[in-house]
Amino acid sequence: MDLIIISLLVLGVTGLVAAILLFFIAQKFKVEEDPRIDEVQAVLPGANCGGCGFAGCRALAEACTKASSLDGLLCPVGGAPVMEKVGAILGMAAPAGEPKVAVIRCNGTCEARPKTSEYNGTRSCAIMSAMYVGESGCAYGCLGCGDCVEACAFGALKMNPETGLPEVDENLCTSCGKCVKACPRHIIELRKKGENNQRMVVKCLNQDKGPAAKKVCANACIGCGLCAKVCPQEAITVANNVAYIDFDKCVVCRECEPQCPTGALWGMGFPERLSKTAAAPAQETEAVSTDKDEKFDSAIAAKIQAIKTPRAVFPACLPYNNK
Amino acid sequence: MNTFKIGGVHPKDNKLYSAHQPIIECGLPKQAIIPLAQHIGAPAKPVVQKGDKVKVGQLIAEAGGFVSANVHSGVSGTVTKIDVTTDAWGMKMPAVFIDVEGDEWMEDINRTSDVLRECAMEPKEIIDKIAKAGIVGLGGACFPTHVKLCPPPGQKAEVLIVNGVECEPYLTCDHQLMLEHGEEIMIGIQITMRALGINRAVIGIEKNKPDAIARMTELAHKALGIEVKPLKLKYPQGGEKQLIDACIGRQVASGALPISVGAVVDNVATIFAIYEAVQKNKPLISRVMTVTGKSVKKPGNYLVRFGTPLAQVIEMAGGIPEDTGKIIGGGPMMGRAMNSVDMPAHKRTSGLLFLPEDESRRGEVANCIRCGKCVTACPMGLEPYLLSRMSELKMYDEMEQHNVMDCIDCGCCMFTCPSHRPLLDYIRSGKGIVGGNIRARQAAAKAAAEAKK
Numbered sequence A: 001m002d003l004i005i006i007s008l009l010v011l012g013v014t015g016l017v018a019a020i021l022l023f024f025i026a027q028k029f030k031v032e033e034d035p036r037i038d039e040v041q042a043v044l045p046g047a048n049c050g051g052c053g054f055a056g057c058r059a060l061a062e063a064c065t066k067a068s069s070l071d072g073l074l075c076p077v078g079g080a081p082v083m084e085k086v087g088a089i090l091g092m093a094a095p096a097g098e099p100k101v102a103v104i105r106c107n108g109t110c111e112a113r114p115k116t117s118e119y120n121g122t123r124s125c126a127i128m129s130a131m132y133v134g135e136s137g138c139a140y141g142c143l144g145c146g147d148c149v150e151a152c153a154f155g156a157l158k159m160n161p162e163t164g165l166p167e168v169d170e171n172l173c174t175s176c177g178k179c180v181k182a183c184p185r186h187i188i189e190l191r192k193k194g195e196n197n198q199r200m201v202v203k204c205l206n207q208d209k210g211p212a213a214k215k216v217c218a219n220a221c222i223g224c225g226l227c228a229k230v231c232p233q234e235a236i237t238v239a240n241n242v243a244y245i246d247f248d249k250c251v252v253c254r255e256c257e258p259q260c261p262t263g264a265l266w267g268m269g270f271p272e273r274l275s276k277t278a279a280a281p282a283q284e285t286e287a288v289s290t291d292k293d294e295k296f297d298s299a300i301a302a303k304i305q306a307i308k309t310p311r312a313v314f315p316a317c318l319p320y321n322n323k
Numbered sequence B: 001m002n003t004f005k006i007g008g009v010h011p012k013d014n015k016l017y018s019a020h021q022p023i024i025e026c027g028l029p030k031q032a033i034i035p036l037a038q039h040i041g042a043p044a045k046p047v048v049q050k051g052d053k054v055k056v057g058q059l060i061a062e063a064g065g066f067v068s069a070n071v072h073s074g075v076s077g078t079v080t081k082i083d084v085t086t087d088a089w090g091m092k093m094p095a096v097f098i099d100v101e102g103d104e105w106m107e108d109i110n111r112t113s114d115v116l117r118e119c120a121m122e123p124k125e126i127i128d129k130i131a132k133a134g135i136v137g138l139g140g141a142c143f144p145t146h147v148k149l150c151p152p153p154g155q156k157a158e159v160l161i162v163n164g165v166e167c168e169p170y171l172t173c174d175h176q177l178m179l180e181h182g183e184e185i186m187i188g189i190q191i192t193m194r195a196l197g198i199n200r201a202v203i204g205i206e207k208n209k210p211d212a213i214a215r216m217t218e219l220a221h222k223a224l225g226i227e228v229k230p231l232k233l234k235y236p237q238g239g240e241k242q243l244i245d246a247c248i249g250r251q252v253a254s255g256a257l258p259i260s261v262g263a264v265v266d267n268v269a270t271i272f273a274i275y276e277a278v279q280k281n282k283p284l285i286s287r288v289m290t291v292t293g294k295s296v297k298k299p300g301n302y303l304v305r306f307g308t309p310l311a312q313v314i315e316m317a318g319g320i321p322e323d324t325g326k327i328i329g330g331g332p333m334m335g336r337a338m339n340s341v342d343m344p345a346h347k348r349t350s351g352l353l354f355l356p357e358d359e360s361r362r363g364e365v366a367n368c369i370r371c372g373k374c375v376t377a378c379p380m381g382l383e384p385y386l387l388s389r390m391s392e393l394k395m396y397d398e399m400e401q402h403n404v405m406d407c408i409d410c411g412c413c414m415f416t417c418p419s420h421r422p423l424l425d426y427i428r429s430g431k432g433i434v435g436g437n438i439r440a441r442q443a444a445a446k447a448a449a450e451a452k453k
Helices: A001-030 A035-043 A057-066 A079-090 A125-131 A147-151 A178-182 A211-214 A228-229 A272-278 A279-291 A298-309 B123-132 B174-194 B210-221 B241-249 B266-282 B310-316 B373-377 B382-393 B395-401 B412-416 B424-451
Strands: A100-106 A157-160 A166-169 A188-192 A199-202 A235-240 A242-244 A264-268 B024-025 B031-035 B061-062 B077-086 B092-100 B161-165 B203-208 B226-231 B263-267 B286-293 B298-307 B324-329 B351-356
Touching: A035 A057, A035 B351, A057 A079, A100 A166, A100 B210, A125 A147, A147 A157, A147 A178, A157 B266, A178 A188, A188 A199, A211 B373, A228 A235, A235 B395, A264 B263, B024 B174, B031 B077, B031 B266, B161 B174, B161 B210, B161 B241, B161 B266, B174 B203, B174 B210, B174 B226, B174 B263, B174 B266, B174 B286, B174 B298, B203 B210, B203 B241, B210 B226, B226 B241, B241 B263, B286 B310, B298 B310, B310 B351, B373 B382, B373 B412, B382 B395, B382 B412, B395 B424, B412 B424
Parallel strands: B024 B298, B161 B203, B161 B263, B203 B226, B286 B351
Antiparallel strands: A100 A188, A157 A166, A199 A264, A235 A242, B031 B092, B077 B092, B286 B298, B324 B351
16 A cells, blocks of 8 residues: 555656646747748648748748748649638738649650660669660650659659650649659649640750751651741740740740641640541641741641641550560 | 778679780771760860861860860861760760771871880870870770879879779770780880889789789889789779779778879770870870670770771671670670660770670569678678668768768679669769769859858
8 A cells, every 4th residue: 555655656746846847948948939830831731742842831831921922932732822821811912823734845655756775774764864865766855764753742643654755634733843853854844734724835855956856756846946937926936956935925826836847846735636637637737838838838737637647556665676 | 812802793704705816906987976075074175177187196176174185086087077976875975077088197106016115204294295195094984194193282192003903894905905015014104103203013913814914924024113913803803992902902081082092093005005195106096995795706806996986896896796685885894785886986985795685684673681792792881772772762961971972883782682673773873963962062162162252
């Protein structure tokens, strides 16, 4: 009986002393924290993806609370709606952000860009790009090992086994930019989502001169500049033998799309594209050839036609065989 | 018999295919493509223009910085363009394209085969001549030799170590060079010792080349201060730090250069090039390269002028064997599988190895079983399994703390791994990023220091 009482006393007194001690220590070393940080954090998506450039949602919440204005602070996952809520909590105006989406700027499918060698090393784009040019001869295109897919925390990227290229699920993409950093070839770009999710993209980065680019990939941009010539907004620039569309200037009129002789320039998010061109190819090419450019001869028109007809599923994504 | 103390592996040396094959001169190409970046450091700046007539041995590009080297034409003819070409790995490199016409040499080059023994030049003159001749380390790294021969202030060279190890399996070009040009190499060593102001040199040769050891020992008896060290067989004995350890028993600290222990290391091929440059006025325009492999028809050692397409060299060796699965530029341990053979020979191309299909595949990757073989094998005393895992997990700061920058890319870890893990792939990729981080930090520190001023 004594033993129990002694134990209770000793433990009780130790606990009491410790509690008092802890109380005073807590008073002494109390960290004053802005209560709004918790509120802001509650509004943020909580994915801790790091897409905003901070270590996680908490860090972004802290940065927002400390900042004098919300300019330059953006949660790419939540986008403008979330930033508006953050702004409401902190009493600041949220910057008008436009939703963006990751775009893969390579269309070097297995069919267009046949393999010239077989890579037997570690399946990692970073390692492969440090070793050599890649399984196809293109020094600028997708390597197909899926570093971007691995980097995506939202499952928005997946490899398409038919084309050997990654594909973006635009509903899942939060434009956090992790894939952009993961790609050693810098193929992925965050572009404005555009109205109705429609945008024009040059799906090639090959800086080689036209014939050389064409040799390694049938879908390469050859830097011919036809697209730049017709663009009413002057949104297209051709530098280093490759065209680039400024998405701030582009109004998605699609004037440029039929001009591209290789099909490197794409309108994304137009589901009716293939059927329309397939249904009335003669009309379109004729209209183009009279209106736009004399150089646009029937041979190129035929090429476009060939490119725009839906492609058969190509079985040649099989490993290169040197026999 | 000596060897280095830590790590190392014993791959089958496979030198029998091309060993003792006399050095054969490879014919002139129709068009020569001479790359401007044949060395570590900044690419050379071209000094010729389109349409210029050049002779063999004429300077066509001069060093583009402190760590850079001159480039000379290996052929005579007309410059057709200065453009980019792709190397065997598809990477771009600037090059001078020359249409070959005849074989006209610069007048001041001594083309006789006489052995010129006397050299009365001042050290500075010798080093100038080496720099002018565009000589780089022909062992593989292609570090400009004149930079190596000028120790930084406060450090003094004590011993010249000559690398005749050729520890890479298959390769035999240095071996054959020692057999055929031993005398010239001896004179080259004396010239280099003179340039460094030292009186001791050690030639390290592995014991699988007994004839080279005998020949060099015989020649060394006639020269003062030169000693031949037969070494036990172990890869990577040709690595600079390993060779210093094996030859003179000194260890180079992490991150330090060989000069910190008073050693300067040069390959026998480099020494031969020094002899030719100093005594015969001949710049570095050709090298011996080994073309070898189990199924190669005429494996051998070929003297190739820089700019000659590799395809032509392969033609001389009897063409690409039918069962080829992989063509490797260099030896099997450190060489890289090539994407195409549309590349000119240059200072870096030490060999071409044709591996048959059944030997050219990597094993199935399995999990790390923590056996520690890679740790035992690493000649730099690193922990490859750990570094590779860190690289996979992108823990670059931790990699730096674990001295990843000491890695010499020798591949012992991967060679020895029973699970066939791609250790070196990951370590090398991580090392690249850590190196970039270090450089960025140094640049930032420099900028900050300048801002303070």
